[in-house]
Each structure stands twice: as structure tokens, then as C-alpha cells.
Amino acid sequence: MSLKSPIGRVLGLGSAKEGTEHWWHQRLTAVAMVPLTLWFVVSMIRLPDYGFATMQAFVAAPVNAVLLLLLSGTLLFHSALGTQVVIEDYLHGGSKLVTLVATRFAYVALAVATSFAILKNSLGS
């Protein structure tokens, strides 16, 4: 039994707005990825071969580069949101916070690295 009043215990814990935002972003990215991922899989199937020249030409083509940038951003955002929920479910206390921060940093780094790779391939080395 605490002397803290019920209102005192919830004050400062933040509003529930963020939860809705997380849920909504997960759905938005899910809907966006239906066409994006299907485009990617069909494109991979339709490539004549998987040699370097074919791959580079595919990634460098302007429409493909834009779609790959969209896919990579959406994919990593959706994956980050999902991974966050899994971490929050199975880890607790300090290890939860450290893992949440580390994975969020890793996702941002991964998004920047893939975007840079796509742009470098299209705009020349």
C-alpha cells in the first residue's frame, strides 16, 4: 500500500497517445509493403541471371532505385516497430532499455547504410 494517490502514480508516465501511434505506423508500413515486397520478389524472379552486371543494372535503374529506397525505409521501420514489441514482451528492467536503444540505433544505421548503397550505385562511385 502506497501513500501515493492514484493520480500521483500515473502522472508523468506519459499519455497513451504513443501506443496508438506505434500501432498505426505498423499498419501503414504493412499496407505499403504489400505492393513493394511483391514488386521486389517478382523483379528478382524475372531477372535473367544473378551476376554482378545484371544486379548492378537492376539496382541502378532510376525507378528501381526509388522503389528500393521506399522498400528499405518501410521495411526497416516496420521491422523496428515489430522488434520493439518483442523486446518489450520478453526483456525487463535495465536489459530491456539497453536492448531497445541498441536496436533502434542499429536500425537507423542500417537504413542510412542501405540508402547510401542504393544512391551510390545509381549516382556513380
Next chain:
Amino acid sequence: MSPHLSAYRFRITSTLSILHRMTGVALSAGTLLFAIWLISVASGAESYSSFASFIGSWLGAVIIAGFAFAFFYHLSNGIRHLFWDAGKGFEIEQAQASGWTVVAVSAIATVLTLLSIWV
């Protein structure tokens, strides 16, 4: 009841629910492969060829097959989730039927994709 999950009887709905999370985690690991693929292409023929030879190995084939199934499963079950979000398909019979549909669709799509890549 955790961790005594084996106390529960098999139910298609609960099995597919945990499979959605498992394939999501697997696909998240797969984003690393997606990034390495793009970075290797941007880094030139030599780095791409070492990536391609890894994907071309038997271990690479197992990973590609696993990702193909994880992708088609997570995609079709994700669409099932979006229908639930719209408030549709909540009756037990509907949830079981859509569940088996997801299993069939993802199995067929996986086999067709792998055949068109490898054969």
C-alpha cells in the same frame, strides 16, 4: 501457464499467431541480408561475388528457402491481421478457415517462387 505451453491443445489459430511473430523475427534478421546485398552491389564486382557465392551455397539455399516461406507467410497472415483490424473475420470458423487459407497460400507461393528461381 508459461512456460508450460505444451499443456495447451493444438489450435490452428494460436499456432499461426506465434508463427507470425517467429517469421517476423526471422525476416528482421533477413533485413541484414537485404542490406548486405545492396552494400555488396554498391561495393563492386569482387564484394558482390563473395556475397553471391554465399547465397549460391547449400547454406544460402536453405536461408533463401526459409526466407521465402517466412515472407509469404508473414505477408498473407499480415493481410489476415488487416482484415481483423477492419473488424472482419472474428468468428471462430472464419478465423480457422482464413488460417488454413494462409497456410495453403504461403506454401504454394513459396514452392512456386523457389521453382522459378532454381529450376
